Amino acid sequence: MTRDADHLLPTRDPVRLLTEAGKPTGLPTVAMPPDEALVRAYAALVAGRRLNDQAYALVRQGRLAVYPSSHGQEACQVAAAQVLADGDWLFPTYRDTVAAVTRGVDPVQVLTLLKGDWHSGYDPYEHHVAPQATPLATQLPHAVGVAHAATLRGEPTVAMALCGDGATSEGDFHEALNFAAVFKAPVVFFVQNNEYAISVPLSRQSAAPSLAHKGVGYGLPGERVDGNDMAALLAVLGAAVTRARNGEGPQLVEAHTYRMQAHTNADDAARYRSDDEVAAWTGRDPITRLSAYLSDRGLLPAERRQEIDEAAERLAAVTRNGINQDVTPDPDDLFAHVYATPTPQLREQRALLTDELAREAS
Structure with missing residues (x-):
């Protein structure tokens, strides 16, 4: 059977609803999410940034063995969690701590793995969050299996499978896409393209026009989105989840974002990227972009902003106090x-x- 490939191709430019200054682009791409969804997302963004900073401090204090920060990528993390229904599943990587916490998992339990404890730290079934996967792409076939099993049972479950650009070079990535497409499994493959697989730049990994184009070869549609634009992320990922839930099969979404900090505390990012490159992404920060938009709309008054900041500090305190508790093995x-x-x-x-x-x- 020959399939029309045109509907599988991603847009030439990543979908964007907000400029870097937080102004609406006015482009007729996808609808702007509701105001309440954006305010809720902003609160989760601020909490996620504070969690990232707190975890990094705990590493320096010797309380965590390692921490792969998602500083600068929090919009991807928050959007992936917030577009899911309660019965859906999230399949995170080792860098997706903020996504797991946004989904409702206790931050202390999430960080237990990175503290060096013997298990993943939380019950995957409580919030439908799979254990964080350290090996690249191994969680993607698992996501497909869960989604396909739900389809066989007649359940409206969608699996959100997170990975980075480096994972697209792994065999598990391609096997997962092929199986999902053939069986129309309700999976959203969400690639957070932060430009580097540790120190290997994207140009040394793929010659494709974009990572979203990789879906075409397997018969599933791809889309590109500005990974620092929370509004666009909620719109694109939300549409992909709805499409999967309606029985229209899987989709590949590539978010263009950037890892502002080192790969982990054990990495020296200065060896493979320049300060100018990092500085260019500083002005694209997802928090300041969404804050500007909400402030212009009168949706973020001073008292609401203070509530959000205080909630983020409480999250940091809970995390700090929990990780600082010594455990007798x-x-x-x-x-x-x-x-x-x-x-x-x-x-x-x-x-x-x-x-x-x-x-x-x-």
Whole structure:
């Protein structure tokens, strides 16, 4: 069967509803989201930025082993979480802490993984947020599987599968897109293109016109969006979720954004990008852009802005206090959750360790 590829192609330029100064572009692309959705998104943006800064401080204090900040990418994080219904699933990467918290997960539980604890820190079923995936793209086939299973059960579930530009070079990315397209699985593949896969620039990863064009080869539509424009993100991702829920299949969305800080605290970003490059993105900050728009509309009075700032500080305090609590590890956890029924080898190893600890204590 031959399919018309024209409807699969993304727009030539990323969809944008707000200029960098926070003014409406006036372009007839997609409808502006409702005012209340934008105010709610602004509050989550401010909270997300404060969470990023607090987590980075906890790394420097030795309370977190590592933190991959999404400073500058918070609009992508917030929009991905807010366009989902309660029964939908979010599949985050290691950099998507803000998305998980926006979805309702306790920030202390989210950061438990990055503290070096033994599990992901939260119950994935409570808020329908899968464990944060450190290996690139491995969560994408999982998202497709959950979405396809929901379709077989007759459930209106949509999966939002997050990844970065580096993940599009992995085999799991292509396998997930192909399976989703063939079976019309209700998945939104959301690529946060922040220009670098650690230190590898996008130009060394792909020769495609855009990452959104990669959907064409698998028979699913692609779209490009300004990843620092909260209004455009809510509109584009919201439309993709609605399309998937209505049985129209998966979609690939590429957001053009930028990682303002280093890949992690273990990375020296100055080795592969210039200060001028970073400075050029400073003026595109998603928070100042949306703040300007809402202020011009009279939707962000001083008292509301203060409420939002105070809520963000409370989130930071909860995170700081929770991570600063010392946890006494239980050696038995090494064996308790390996298999539902322990193997003879595990029982033997547990007995040896128990005996050794008992002798040391006596």
